[in-house]
Amino acid sequence: MTLLDVENLWVKFPSRQGVFEAVRGVSFTLGRERLAIVGESGSGKSMTGRAILQLIRPPGIVTADQVSLEGVNLMQKTEREMRDVRGKRVSMVMQDPKFSLNPVMTIGQQIIEAYRLHNKASKSIAYEKALSMLEAVSIRDPKRVMRAYPHEMSGGMGQRIMIAMMLIPSPKILIADEPTSALDVSVQRQVLSIIDTLVTDRGMGLIFISHDLNLVADFCDRVLIMYSGRIVEVCDAKNLHEAKHPYTRGLLNSLPRLNAPRKKLDVLSRDPAWSEAPSVSGRV
Amino acid sequence: MAMIGLWILVLLVMIAVGAPLLAPHNPFAQELGNRLQPLWSEGHILGTDSLGRDLLSRLIYGSRITLYIVGLVALIAPITGLLVGTVAGYVGGWTDQVLMRITDIFLAFPRLVLALAFVAALGAGIENAVLAISLTAWPPYARIARAETLTIRSSDYISAIQLQGAGAMRIITKHIWPLCISSLIVRVTLDMAGIILAAAGLGFLGLGAQPPSPEWGAMISEGRRFILDHWWVAAVPGMAIFTVSLAFNLLGDGLRDVLDPKDSEK
Numbered sequence: 001m002t003l004l005d006v007e008n009l010w011v012k013f014p015s016r017q018g019v020f021e022a023v024r025g026v027s028f029t030l031g032r033e034r035l036a037i038v039g040e041s042g043s044g045k046s047m048t049g050r051a052i053l054q055l056i057r058p059p060g061i062v063t064a065d066q067v068s069l070e071g072v073n074l075m076q077k078t079e080r081e082m083r084d085v086r087g088k089r090v091s092m093v094m095q096d097p098k099f100s101l102n103p104v105m106t107i108g109q110q111i112i113e114a115y116r117l118h119n120k121a122s123k124s125i126a127y128e129k130a131l132s133m134l135e136a137v138s139i140r141d142p143k144r145v146m147r148a149y150p151h152e153m154s155g156g157m158g159q160r161i162m163i164a165m166m167l168i169p170s171p172k173i174l175i176a177d178e179p180t181s182a183l184d185v186s187v188q189r190q191v192l193s194i195i196d197t198l199v200t201d202r203g204m205g206l207i208f209i210s211h212d213l214n215l216v217a218d219f220c221d222r223v224l225i226m227y228s229g230r231i232v233e234v235c236d237a238k239n240l241h242e243a244k245h246p247y248t249r250g251l252l253n254s255l256p257r258l259n260a261p262r263k264k265l266d267v268l269s270r271d272p273a274w275s276e277a278p279s280v281s282g283r284v
Numbered sequence: 285m286a287m288i289g290l291w292i293l294v295l296l297v298m299i300a301v302g303a304p305l306l307a308p309h310n311p312f313a314q315e316l317g318n319r320l321q322p323l324w325s326e327g328h329i330l331g332t333d334s335l336g337r338d339l340l341s342r343l344i345y346g347s348r349i350t351l352y353i354v355g356l357v358a359l360i361a362p363i364t365g366l367l368v369g370t371v372a373g374y375v376g377g378w379t380d381q382v383l384m385r386i387t388d389i390f391l392a393f394p395r396l397v398l399a400l401a402f403v404a405a406l407g408a409g410i411e412n413a414v415l416a417i418s419l420t421a422w423p424p425y426a427r428i429a430r431a432e433t434l435t436i437r438s439s440d441y442i443s444a445i446q447l448q449g450a451g452a453m454r455i456i457t458k459h460i461w462p463l464c465i466s467s468l469i470v471r472v473t474l475d476m477a478g479i480i481l482a483a484a485g486l487g488f489l490g491l492g493a494q495p496p497s498p499e500w501g502a503m504i505s506e507g508r509r510f511i512l513d514h515w516w517v518a519a520v521p522g523m524a525i526f527t528v529s530l531a532f533n534l535l536g537d538g539l540r541d542v543l544d545p546k547d548s549e550k
Contacts, residue, residue: 053447055443055446055447058376058377080451082449083449083450083451084449085449086446086447086448086449087447087448087449088449091447091448092444092447094440094443094444095440096440099439099440099441100440100441100443100444101441101444102441102445102459103441103463104462104463105459105462113445113450113458114445114448117448117449117450117454118449162444165444165448166448169448
């Protein structure tokens with residue numbers, strides 16, 4: 001079943017040097033699955049995520065033939081209607097929990113606010129909800145954490161709190177924009193497994209934006225590889241190592257591998273033809 | 285040093301509250317036979333003015349007026365500035381342009397001149413003096429609030445709350461205001477001295493508090509006529525203005541050291 005259907009999505013920024021196109025005609029669909037978007041810095045993967053929620057700041061322009069969420073086209077919604085979509089239907093976890101929690105509000109206040117934005121509930125019900133949500137992201141002693149400020153939390157805890165905050169209005173789709181790149185390796189797996197259980201249990205769709213190919217190959221179902229605003233290849237995550245596009249091959253070969261040691265790693269050579277080639281559709 | 289400032293101000297507040305108990309005489313009672321008594325004369329420690337009113341009592345009652353003016357201005361100006369600045373900074377675009385150009389217009393005039401113009405238009409009196417000073421005091425606050433908002437609005441936690449579906453009103457009042465307030469508080473305490481001087485200046489020019497009210501600026505103005513022969517009539521309220529202004533500045537400096545995150549790391 002298709003949750004999200006994106007067709008021909010463009011993000012443009014007019015500037016003095018002409019129009020800069022960050023995302024150029026991207027199409028894909030998302031079901032109840034874990035979809036990864038992979039690419040180097042500046043390939044437009046985060047912009048794609050933000051464009052779905054229409055959170056591109058002016059002067060940025062978003063155009064698309066359709067961005068439909070369970071059959072409703074988001075492109076035709078007004079800003080006011082979009083507010084009901086954000087958080088409640090589609091949510092997003094951002095890169096660094098240090099910067100994505102308000103430093104002067106307690107964690108409890110922030111989670112309760114996130115819940116009450118979309119649910120008319122009394123403070124005590126919201127408090128109970130927040131407590132159980134914190135338990136769901138395996139935070140020990142949630143009552144103490146509710147009273148704490150973000151600077152008292154470690155990175156891994158912060159990211160789990162962010163996940164709790166973003167999932168408490170029970171959205172249908174979670175966009176995770178490099179949720180683990182600010183965390184160290186041992187914590188990464190823990191956070192990922194929490195995302196995984198919550199997403200599967202609730203039957204949500206996950207868009208996982210990352211630059212870590214190995215992580216994505218393990219964790220996701222399908223992978224879109226983006227290069228300069230376009231999708232250059234779509235493949236199943238388990239077959240990622242058999243990818244055909246020279247860019248994907250280049251990315252794979254530029255990583256060291258324990259079972260195939262090499263004297264020199266490949267340097268990514270970029271072919272201008274890649275950015276000219278039309279975008280591959282990621283629709284099923 | 286900040287503590288000295290704080291103690292002077294605490295003392296001032298206590299004097300203002302306990303004025304009826306502390307004042308040895310009625311500040312309005314005239315005694316023409318006893319006019320222009322020098323310092324330390326009997327029954328009048330700070331002497332008397334040209335109508336024989338006790339200067340100490342007038343000084344004590346005058347602290348109430350000073351605190352009234354300072355308090356009201358310190359409420360009106362920062363709140364107006366905060367509103368204008370955060371809205372301009374958050375909404376951006378045309379709203380920002382219009383609001384900030386209005387702010388620039390107010391900033392372009394010297395404070396006392398603009399206040400004079402407002403009081404002249406509204407009519408003399410303490411309430412109008414408060415209004416006039418507030419009208420001239422808010423633009424710097426708007427600028428500070430806007431600058432803070434510009435840095436805050438592009439931060440990740442504002443994006444986070446936006447993508448949870450919060451509207452502009454909620455973001456400005458619940459997420460941006462609390463972060464702007466500490467820098468505004470510092471500015472307010474540093475501004476207090478200026479406010480006192482402006483109020484005294486208006487009183488001196490006859491546009492603030494009206495006689496016989498014991499406003500310090502107006503008292504200096506009355507003493508001006510005898511400044512060569514009876515200097516204390518002007519000097520006593522002058523010293524009061526000086527001390528209180530200094531106290532506010534000391535406190536402001538101290539608060540800035542405490543509240544400024546850039547300094548706290550040292």
